[in-house]
Amino acid sequence: MTETNGMLRYVPTTCPYCGVGCGLNLVVNNGKLVGVEPLKRAPINEGKLCPKGATCWEFVQSPDRLTKPLIKKNGKFEEASWDEAYDLIASKFKETYEKFGPKSLGFQVSCRTPNEECYIMQKLARVAFKTNNIDNCARICHGPSVAGLSLSFGSGAATNPFEDALNADVIFMIGANTIEAHPLAGRRIVQAKKAGKKIIVCDPRYTPTARLADEYVRYNPSTNIALINSIMYWIIQQDLHDKEFIEKRTTGFEELKATVEKYADVESITGVPTERVKEIARIYASAKNAVIIYCLGITELTTGTDNVRSLGNLAMLTGNVGRPGTGVNPLRGQNNVQGACDMGAYPNVFSGYQKCEDDAVRARMEELWGVTGLAKEYGATLIEQIKQCGDPIKAMYIFALNPVVSYPDSNHVMQSLEKLDFLVVQDIFMTETAQYADVILPGASFAEKDGTFTSGERRVNRIRKAVDTPGDAKEDWQIFVDLAHKLGLKGFDFNSPEEIWDDMRRVTPSMAGISYARMEKPESVHWPCPTEDHPGTPILHREKFSSADGLGHFFGIEYRPPAEVADEEYPFTLMTGRLLFHYHTRTQTGRAKILHHEVPEAYVQINKEDAARLKIQNGEMIRLRSRRGEAEALARVTDEVAPGVLMMTMHFGGKGSVNQLTNTALDPLSKMPELKHSAVAVEKITGVQ
Numbered sequence: 001m002t003e004t005n006g007m008l009r010y011v012p013t014t015c016p017y018c019g020v021g022c023g024l025n026l027v028v029n030n031g032k033l034v035g036v037e038p039l040k041r042a043p044i045n046e047g048k049l050c051p052k053g054a055t056c057w058e059f060v061q062s063p064d065r066l067t068k069p070l071i072k073k074n075g076k077f078e079e080a081s082w083d084e085a086y087d088l089i090a091s092k093f094k095e096t097y098e099k100f101g102p103k104s105l106g107f108q109v110s111c112r113t114p115n116e117e118c119y120i121m122q123k124l125a126r127v128a129f130k131t132n133n134i135d136n137c138a139r140i141c142h143g144p145s146v147a148g149l150s151l152s153f154g155s156g157a158a159t160n161p162f163e164d165a166l167n168a169d170v171i172f173m174i175g176a177n178t179i180e181a182h183p184l185a186g187r188r189i190v191q192a193k194k195a196g197k198k199i200i201v202c203d204p205r206y207t208p209t210a211r212l213a214d215e216y217v218r219y220n221p222s223t224n225i226a227l228i229n230s231i232m233y234w235i236i237q238q239d240l241h242d243k244e245f246i247e248k249r250t251t252g253f254e255e256l257k258a259t260v261e262k263y264a265d266v267e268s269i270t271g272v273p274t275e276r277v278k279e280i281a282r283i284y285a286s287a288k289n290a291v292i293i294y295c296l297g298i299t300e301l302t303t304g305t306d307n308v309r310s311l312g313n314l315a316m317l318t319g320n321v322g323r324p325g326t327g328v329n330p331l332r333g334q335n336n337v338q339g340a341c342d343m344g345a346y347p348n349v350f351s352g353y354q355k356c357e358d359d360a361v362r363a364r365m366e367e368l369w370g371v372t373g374l375a376k377e378y379g380a381t382l383i384e385q386i387k388q389c390g391d392p393i394k395a396m397y398i399f400a401l402n403p404v405v406s407y408p409d410s411n412h413v414m415q416s417l418e419k420l421d422f423l424v425v426q427d428i429f430m431t432e433t434a435q436y437a438d439v440i441l442p443g444a445s446f447a448e449k450d451g452t453f454t455s456g457e458r459r460v461n462r463i464r465k466a467v468d469t470p471g472d473a474k475e476d477w478q479i480f481v482d483l484a485h486k487l488g489l490k491g492f493d494f495n496s497p498e499e500i501w502d503d504m505r506r507v508t509p510s511m512a513g514i515s516y517a518r519m520e521k522p523e524s525v526h527w528p529c530p531t532e533d534h535p536g537t538p539i540l541h542r543e544k545f546s547s548a549d550g551l552g553h554f555f556g557i558e559y560r561p562p563a564e565v566a567d568e569e570y571p572f573t574l575m576t577g578r579l580l581f582h583y584h585t586r587t588q589t590g591r592a593k594i595l596h597h598e599v600p601e602a603y604v605q606i607n608k609e610d611a612a613r614l615k616i617q618n619g620e621m622i623r624l625r626s627r628r629g630e631a632e633a634l635a636r637v638t639d640e641v642a643p644g645v646l647m648m649t650m651h652f653g654g655k656g657s658v659n660q661l662t663n664t665a666l667d668p669l670s671k672m673p674e675l676k677h678s679a680v681a682v683e684k685i686t687g688v689q
Contacts (some may be wrong), residue, residue, distance in 0.1 A: 006259075007029060007030055008027055008028065008029055008034075009027075009028040009029075009466075010025040010026070010027060010028075010037065011025060011026045011028060011447075011464050011465075011466035012024075012025055012039055012462075012464060012522070013025070013026055013446070013447070013462070013463045013464045013466065014335070014446075014453050014461040014462065014463050014553060015049070015052075015053045015056055015095070015335065016056055016112060016335050016445070016446040016453075016463075016588070017050075017052045017053060017288035017334075017335055017583050017588075017589075018052075018181065018182050018331075018332070018334065018335065018583070019042055019182070019331065019332025019333060019334060019335060019336075019337050019456035020045070020162065020182050020183075020184045020185045020331075020455060020456065021044050021335070021453060021454075021455025021456070021457070021461045022038075022039075022042060022044050022045035022048075022049060022050075022053055022184050022460055023038070023039030023041070023042025023044065023045060023336060023461070023522050024036050024037065024038055024039050024042075024045075024049060024053060024056070025037040025038070025039055026447055026466040026467075027057075028466050028467060031467060031468065032061065033057040033060050033061055033447060033466065033467055034057075034465065035057060036049070036053070036054055036055070036056060036057050038053075039522060041522045042522045043163070043522060043523050044162060044163075044184060044455070044459075044560050045184045045187075046501075048184060048187065049184075049578070050183035050184060051183075051580060051581055051595060051598075052320070052580075052581070052582075052583055052589060052592075052595065053184075055408075055589075055592040055594055055595055056446075056588075057447065058590075058592040058593070059445070059587075059589070059591040059592060060445045060447045060467070061467075061470075061589040061595060062429070062449070062591045062615075064159070064319060064376075064429060064430070064591075065428055065429065065442070065470045065471075065472050066427065066428055066429060066440065066442035066443075066473060067080055067241075067389065067442055067470045067471025067472055068080070068471055068472045068473075069081065069084070069085035069439065069440065069441055069472070069682065070437075070439070070440040070444060071084065071085060071088060071436050071438070071439050072437065072439070075372065076145060077440065078283055078541055080439075082472070082474070083483070085439050085441060086482055086483055086486045087486065088438075088439060089397075089424055089483060089486075090483065090486040090487050092395060092421075092422045092438075092464040093105060093128075093129065093395055093397075093422075093487075094487065096394045096395040096421065096422065097128075097129045097661050099492075100392065100394055102129055102130045102131035102132075102133070102375060103131065103231075103392045103393070104392050104393055104394045105125070105129050105131050105133055105393065105394070105395050105396070105397075105661075106133045106134075106385040106388070106389075106393045106395070106396040106397070107122070107125040107131070107133060107134040107135075107394070107397045107399075108134075108135060108136070108137075108382055108385065108397070108398045108399065108401050108403070109121055109122065109134065109135070109136040109137075109345040109399050109400075109401075110136065110137060110399055110400030110401045111136055111137045111138055111141075111334040111335070111336050111337040111338070111339075111340045111682075112334050112335050112336060112400060112446075112475060112584070113149060113336060113340070113399065113400050114336065114339075114446075114449065114451030114452055114453060114463060114476075114477075114494065114497065114646070115336065115339040115342070115451060115452045115453065115460070115501065116451045116452065116477050116497040116498075116500040116501050116504070117399070117451065117476045117477050117480065118136065118336070118339060118340045118343040118344075118345040119343040119345075119351060119500060119501075119502075119503075119504045120477055120480045120481070120494070120500050121134070121345065121399055121480055122134045122343065122344045122345045122346075122351075123230075123295070123344075123348075123369070123491075124484055124487075124492070125397075125569060126350075126375065126482065127192065127369060127371050127374075127489055127491065128484070128487050128489055130373050130374065130375050131375055131379060132347045132356055132375045132376075132377060132378065132379030133347065133380045133385060133393070134345055134346070134347060134379060135345065135346060135347050135379070135380070135381045135382045135385065136337075136340035136341065136345040136346065136382075137334070137340075137382065137401055137406070138337045138340055138341050138346075139381050139382040139383070139670075139671060139672065140300070140382060140383070140406065140407065140408075140672065140675065141296055141299065141300065141332075141333050141334070141337060142296075142299055142300070142330055142332060142333075142337055142341075143304070143381075143667075143670040143671065143672045144298075144304030144305040144307065144308050144541070144667060144670040144672050145157075145308055145330040146282050146300040146341055146346075146670070147305045147308070147670040148304070148305045148306070148307070148308025148309045148311075148670070149308060149312060149668050150353075151309055151312075151553060151555070152271075152303070152308070152309050152312030152313070152316070152328075152552060152553055152555070153312060153321070153328075153540070153545050153546060153547065153552055153553075153689050154542055154545045154546030154547030154548070155353075155540055155541075155545075155546035156341070156353065157338060157458050157540070158327070158328075158329040158330055158338075158456055158457050158458060159321060159322075159326075159327030159328055159329060159539065159540045159541060159551060160291065160324070160325075160326065160327035160329055160331055160538070160539050160540075161457040161459070161526070161538045161539070162185050162188050162327075162329075162456075162457050163188060164291065164324055164325055164327070164538075164539070165188045165189060165191075165192045165291060165293070166188065166191060166192050166195060166197075166325075167289060167324040167325030168192065168197055168287070168289050168290060168291040168325035168326070169197060169198065169287040169288050169289050169290060169325065170197065170198045170199075170200065170283060170284055170287035170289075170290040170291075170292075171189060171192055171197055171198070171199050171200065171291055171293060172200045172202075172284050172290060172292045172293070172314075173189075173199070173200065173201045173202070173203075173209065173213075173241040173292075173293045173294070174201075174202040174203070174224065174228075174292070174293075174294050174297065174298060174311070174335045175203065175224065175294050175295055175296065175297020175298035175299075175307075176203075176209065176293055176294050176296075176297060176298075176331055177204070177205075177207040177208065177209045177210075177295070177297075177340075177577065177578065178209050178293065178295070178297035178331060178620075179207070179208040179209045179212070179580075180207065180208055180209070180577075180578060180579060181189065181295060181331065181333065181578040182295075182331045182333075182581040183580065185331060185456075185643055186209065187640075189212060189267075189293075189578070191208070191211065193214075194255060197284060198214050198215070198287070199212055199213045199214050199215070200213060200217070200280060200283065200284065201213035201215070201216050201217070202216075202217040202219060202227065202280075203216075203217075203218065203219075203297060204218060204219060204220065204221045204297075204575065204641070204642065204645060205325075205575070205577070205605070205640055205641050205645075205647055206218065206639070206641075207640070207641045215279075215280060215283060217272055217276065217280060217458070218271070218272075218642065219270040219271055219272050220269070220270050220271045220561075220642075221573050221575055221676070221677055222301055222303070222561070222562040222646060222676065222677045222686055223266075223269050223270040223271075223558055223559070223575075224297075224298060224301075224303070224310065225303060225306055225307060225310050225558070225559040225560075226263060226266040226269040226270050226309045226559040227266060227270045227272060227277070228307075228310040228311065228313070228314055229259065229260045229262075229263035229266070229310065229557070229559065230260070230263040230264065230265075230266040230270070230272075230277045230281075231262075231277055231280060231281045231284065231314065232256070232260045232273075232281075232314055232317055233260040233261065233263050233264050233281075234264075234277060234278045234281035234282070235282075235284075235285040235317055235318065236257060236279045236317075237262065237264075237358075238278075238281065238282060238285070240281070240282065240285035240286060240318070241285070241317050241318060242317070242318050242319030244319070245316070245318075245319030245424050246316070246317070248320075249316075249321075249544070249551060249552055249662060250316050250551055250552040250553070250554055251549070251551045251552075251553055251554065252553050252554035252555060252556075255554060255555070255556040256313055256317070256555065256556050258556060258680075259556030259557065259558065260556075261645045263559070265643065266559075267437070269559065270641075271302060273513075274424055274668060281628075284314075284318065285317075285318045287320075289320065289323060289324065289325030289326050289671055290318065290320045290325075290326060291320070291325055291327055291329065292311050292314065292315055292320070292327070292328045292329065293329050293331060293483075294308075294311060294328075294329075294488060295330065295331040295333070295678060296329070296333065296578075296675075297332070297575075297674065298311070298330075299672060300469070300576075300672060300673070300674070301562060301667065301672070301674050301676050301677055302562060302563045302665050302667045302668075302672070302674045303560060303562070303667065304667045304670055304672040305667055305669040305670045305672070306555075306557045306669075307366070308328075308330075309555050309557055310555075310557055311328050312328055312552070312553075312555075312556055313557070315327065315328045316552045316554060317554075321541050321545075321552065322539065322540070322541040322543070323539070324539065325540070327539070327540075327541075329457075331455070331456055332455070332456035333578065333584075334583075334584065335446075335453045335455075336453045337456070338454040338455065338456055338458060339452070339453055339454030339460075340526070341353075342454055342511070343504065344346050347378055347379030347380060347381055348378045348379065350365050350507070350508055351504055351507060351508040352509060352510040352511055353510075354508070356374070356375065356376050356377075356378075357376050357377070358654075359376075359377070362374050362376055362505075365507060368506065368507045369491055369507070370490060370491050371491070380393070380669040382403075382407070382671075383407065383408070383664060383666060383671060383673050384671060386403065386407060386412070386413055386416045386539075387416065387664075389416035389417060389419045389420050390416070390419030390420065391419075391614065393420070394420065394421045394422065395420060395421055395422040395423070395424075396420055396422075396423050396424070396432060397423075397424045397426070398423070398424065398425045398426070398437075399426045399427075399476070400426065400428075400443065400476075401433065402427075402431040402432060402433045402584075402585040402587060403417075403433050404417070404431070404432040404433045404435075404436070404653070405431075405432050405433075405585040405652075405653040405657055405659060406584060406585050406650075406659065407659060407673075408659055408662035408663055408664045408673040408674070409628045409629070409659065409660070409662060409663070409664045410629065410657055410659045410660045411628065411629045411660060412628070412664065413659075414436070417433070417436040418436065418589065420436075421437050422439075423436055423437045423438050423439075424439045424440075424441065425437035425439075425441070426436060426440075426443050426476065426479065427439040427440070427441075427442075428442065428443055428444070428445050428473070428587075429587050431585070431587055432653050441474075441479055442471070442472065442473035442474070443469075443473060443474065443475070443476040443479065444469045444473060444474065444475040444476055445469075446463055447465070447466045447467055447541055447563040448465060448466070448467055448468060448469045448473075448475065449463070449465050449475040449476065449477065449497065450462075450463065450464055450465050450497045450498070451463050451477070451497040451498070451501075451529055452497075452501065452519065454527075457526065457538070458513075458526045458537075458538075459524050459525070459526050460519060460524055460525055460526075460527065461517045461524055462513055462516070462520070462524070469639070470538075477494070477497050477500060478487070480492075481493075481494050485581055491503075498516045501516060502515075507524060509530055510528040510529070510530060511527050511528070511529060511534075511558045512525055512529070512530050512531065513529040513530055513531040513532045513533070513534045513536075514527060514529050514536075515532060518532070526538045533616060535687070559681065562674060562677040563663055563665035563674050563677075564663050564665065564674070564677065564678060564679045565628075566679045566681060567636070567679060569681065570612075570626060570627070570679035570680050570681050571644070571679075571681065572624075572644060572645070572646050572679070572680050572681065572682055573644060573645050573646070573677065573678075573679065573680075574624065574646045574647075574648060574658075574661060574662075574677070574678045574679070574680045575641075575646065575647045575648075575676055575677065576624070576647070576648055576649070576650040576658050576662070576675055576676060577643065577647050577648075577649065577650060578649075578650060578651070579599055579649055579651060581595045581598040581599045582595060582599060582649070582651040583651070584651065585651060585653060586651045586652065586653075589651075590651075599649070601633070601634060601652065601656055602631070602632075602633040602648065602649050602651075602652035602656030602657075602658070602680075603633050603634040603635070603636045603648070603649055604622060604624065604633045604634070604635055604636065604640050604646050604647070604649075605636050605638070605640055605641045605646060605647040605648075605663040606622075606635055606637055606638070606641070606646055606682070607637075607638070607639060607641050607642060607643045607644070607645065608637055608638065608639055609643045610643055610644065610682075611635065611637040614682060614683075614684060615684065616635050616637065616682075616684045617635070618635060618636060618637040619634060619635065619636075620634070620635045620684055620685075621633070621634060621635070621684075621685050622634075622635045622682055622683065622684050622685060623682070623684075624646070624648070624661055624680045624681070624682055624685050625680060625681045625682075625683075625686050626660075626661040626662075626663075626678050626679065626680045627679070628660065628661060628662070628663070628664075629660035629661055630660060630661070631648070631656060631657055631658055631660045631661055632655040632685065633648060633649070633652075633654060633658075635684075638678075646680065646682070648661075650675075655686070657677075661678050661680055662674070662675050662678050663675075663677070663678050
């Protein structure tokens with residue numbers, strides 16, 4: 001915290017980083033942020049913060065914040081008035097829509113922006129341009145969670161709150177490095193371990209989270225389905241499945257049983273001995289209450305949706321759904337991944353997951369919004385929009401996203417953005433993506449506006465304005481309201497984020513009961529919450545599932561290999577991962593001095609045997625090549641990864657951008673790109689730094 005003159009004000013809000021939803025106080029001195037203090041009453045973090053949360057105020061007042069609208073003229077950005085920028089955007093988008101139709105426009109929404117702004121942007125796109133070409137960056141992290149859990153349980157969200165880990169007897173974690181990526185959720189795991197709960201961690205890498213485990217299982221990257229099928233086979237063989245739960249509350253068990261019969265021995269696929277799988281099956285299935293926790297090691301694959309459905313199978317097989325200490329819980333990587341999806345910033349649903357293809361739903365939305373002609377077809381997803389730049393998409397609006405760094409195959413992303421006739425980027429910094437824009441609109445940080453974030457446990461948390469935006473920058477909800485007025489739209493006469501929220505809950509049955517007044521307490525409310533006298537729903541699927549028939553659905557899912565596997569030319573398997581000290585593309589954490597000092601550049605973990613064979617020393621700069629591009633990073637020689645496997649940090653741009661290497665192959669159901677698995681070659685290029 002910086003020095004003050006003693007005139008301090010504490011503003012309670014929610015951390016802008018991962019999806020845990022920690023409460024904190026922004027400390028304000030004479031209109032400037034000077035520090036952060038943990039909110040001791042917050043039920044999630046209980047007065048604790050991770051390194052990112054403790055420094056989250058620093059980027060807000062960076063001297064390189066965008067402060068004025070910019071329009072590119074003759075290849076250079078020039079400052080413009082808001083009216084000039086609005087008029088240009090409105091005219092270009094209307095002209096494109098009128099000439100080429102709704103499929104010619106693309107809208108991309110960030111998961112770090114408040115619910116109210118996600119909602120109003122998708123409403124603007126749908127009302128003004130009759131397009132469902134709107135998506136958010138959950139697509140490249142937890143799109144498979146939404147798809148997979150919806151297919152299995154009828155709802156695409158976490159089933160239980162974070163604190164429920166303390167009610168479990170066994171915690172089964174797979175593809176999740178919670179201690180680094182979600183430290184305050186990881187704290188719950190530590191508390192559970194101290195209380196004597198058994199921790200199982202399955203991960204190709206021996207992570208800080210794996211070090212907590214009572215049972216650590218290293219398996220070959222991207223062989224999740226084979227491993228989970230084998231665990232289920234041995235649960236059934238040992239007669240540990242919950243027959244009563246299966247009979248009364250599920251359907252499709254026989255299909256599952258027939259499928260897993262083929263997976264008794266999967267060591268040749270997973271690298272895990274059969275006796276070890278059998279033991280893990282016994283430990284998990286013998287627990288009275290067992291919870292499954294997973295993250296991007298499960299989702300960011302072409303089998304992502306099937307991986308999630310497999311975890312749904314495992315939970316239902318043992319009756320571990322609908323009670324405290326059970327369930328299937330994805331850990332959300334950004335502060336509002338859950339909320340952006342909830343708000344309908346998705347190409348096939350309105351807010352609250354109301355399906356656009358449903359004629360009755362669409363008619364109701366048209367009546368409530370006072371419009372006609374809302375689109376019913378599934379719109380283009382994030383990666384599909386990038387592939388469609390130039391044809392059919394001519395104009396795009398990117399809100400607080402940095403695709404040049406965060407999307408797979410960065411070279412292709414840059415080439416695609418250059419094909420657009422018109423690009424708008426709305427952000428707080430001049431990002432790598434903003435360089436490609438025709439118009440840049442300066443928005444507000446989380447500390448400069450009111451609103452809400454929805455955490456990974458479906459708890460809706462308030463954020464509160466602590467300071468003003470710099471220069472002429474505007475609160476983002478206001479930008480969308482102004483633009484709607486320029487487009488002549490009705491139904492956008494909002495004067496505050498609360499009014500936008502109330503419009504959302506007016507059209508969204510599952511959240512109709514969550515008012516701002518109810519969110520004043522740090523405990524807030526978990527959706528679904530249909531009425532203002534409803535208590536909210538911390539635990540889903542207690543009596544029945546959210547599916548149309550009220551049953552949980554088993555699926556017999558076969559293992560299939562990743563889209564690209566190591567070969568003679570590209571002999572290494574590359575995974576990507578998050579770090580404790582950084583967030584997403586570092587546009588925020590890279591401006592926190594302590595965090596930048598801890599990890600100032602990209603690195604690659606390489607096994608000791610591979611390093612010795614290639615004569616690579618710890619700290620040397622190495623080059624990685626894939627079929628799509630190349631990147632350079634420091635070598636960290638370790639035994640945390642197995643021979644033939646690499647892990648590279650995902651936060652850095654420039655030469656250290658891992659997404660110059662990653663694969664755009666898509667999961668057929670969720671359209672998730674295979675960010676977690678690429679085939680690469682390695683070569684040394686310098687001595688020790």
